[in-house]
Amino acid sequence: MRWQNLYIAGLGAYLPEQVFTAEQAVADGLYGEGEREANGYRAVRVASDEETGPVMAAAAGRQAVERSGIAAEDFAVTVHASVGHQGQDVWTPAHYVQNETVGGHGAAFEVRQGSNSGLAATEVAASWIAARPEHKAALVTTGDAFKLPYWDRWKADDQVVYGDGAGAVVLSTEGGFLKVRSTASHGDPSLEPLYRGSDAWTPAPFYNGEAVDLAGRKKAWLTRNEGGYDEAIARINKNFGAVLTQALADADTELGDTQWFIHANMSKTIVEWGFHGALGLDPDSTVYDWGLDYAHMGGGDQIIGLNRLVETGRPKPGDLIVTAGAGIGFMWTVAVLEVLETPSW
Template sequence: MGGIVDFDVCFPSATADIHDMHVASGVAVADLAAITHTESFPVLAPDEQSWQLAHRAAVRLLDRVEVERGAIRQVIYAGSGEWDAPFWSPAAKVAHELGIENAHCFEITNFCNAGLTAMWLATESRNLKPGEYTLVLMGDRLSQMLDYSDPDSKALFNFGDAGAAVLLAHHDLSFRLLHSEMRTDPSWVDYYKGETREGRVVIRRGPHRRGLADAYVENFTRLVGETLRTLERDVSDVSYFLINQGDKSMHERMLDNLGIPADRSVFNYDRLGHMGGADTLIALQDLVEQRRLRRGDLILLATSSMGFTWGITALEYSG
């Protein structure tokens, strides 16, 4: 069974500020604060690209683990599919900058669920052989696809940016990947979509439709149940439940619905926005750095994405 050898997360250099959002959108600062829960959070600067964040995270990771570049057989870049340049491979770009010249480089698009999808597919793949590695990169430019002058998009104004790198293998694991359960409800496919405005892609919401909050709770609860049944575990066995930081009230509602105490999760809303697919890795990194994990801990990562897709990934801490 494969899993995570190590991982790293990198933040951009600029910040988004809700007072600037207020000026652009006309939405009251208090209403924006109720969405972001912080006055500012990291976003890409105008001269930064998302692949650079993923590259910096990968450099730190590979320097720390000291893996031979030739042992990395796959490089997967995961995100929304709106890369820094059209008709272009960010996976190949990062691999080249890292000196990885003998790997299969490709992209996986599943928005903020893409990173965990890539990890699941890679660990299940027969291409991940003993002694070899897969490097999963996460990167997006979500903040640059927002139109702060559009008040109908205010629910997305907490979108920030981060890059991440995860090294996968069948040996020397920090976290074993035990199981993944994912599903998509395609009836929501047109609720959000991008359109080109003044030479850039911006995200637009379609006509308002009730029920998305309930769909989050129903799907996450269902997938948690299926995961625990597969593992022959119970909710009481879950050491930590980490969720994409898209909506704090949804986060709290899910914990309450599952009967998991708040101290068995991680809340970063006071300093970060929704940092794309890196959210759950940031929370996992916090647990590692704060020495809150014990060998054998069961950790559930709850991820979601446009489309709409929901996923639960079960990890076991190996130490």
């Protein structure tokens, strides 16, 4: 999708103060030393009981709205994205975030698209305000706190460690410091069973009282599908390559002509092989090393990472930023952004 009048006017992030290092997790018997060395994560942030996903998302949202300078009444839609439990069952966290940031007006939606949730929500919000000329702005938030007994941040997935945090982005049709040149999304539902695992359904959330076991689900599926691993990897690579190519073409650029790349805070093996190696990226053009102190923050890595990059002041007017996400299901989203100015914050 080639955008004409779409901008990012504000960014925000909320990261809990409590730090839990991977080294301490190994010492406590919560994480394996082999996994620590292979995955490369150094630490996570851990939310308090009061810092639920929506609470952190609202804090990030208030920061983004304040930085944007856009009046609350100009926000036509709030889209909240997440991966894990949001603090209450049978509840609408998007409305909580809306009420705590821009007030009780406009529409509010929730997007749950795995690790691609933040970017998917951004494209949904962009489409909403682009289709309604009278609507000027949209707020997108992400927020997750990965807590036992439901979610074991160190063991849920053998290649990923989950950290708590939230991010927010304000989209505007009237101006901002980043211009959204293009976005592209693509899905491949044939890969859906990979994270569903067995064919057994459960009648209620957290029914058996056991923590989420994504690694076990993958293993169960791969055990029943000989050659499934190679086929899944091939499909993932093909689809990601296609959506990246589409977004770059719609932005009238090529990857080699961009200056920055924001990807998820995945493990060292995934990042070095799937991003830096496959795409020829310079790690200094990313926030990868910074992300190793926060780990994978659900669907928020790209927005939180973009906020971090802008806060460093390194991107200069004219620079192009590519941000890419992939979520189980599967779905990929890529956005290409042009830096118009360095914000004062």
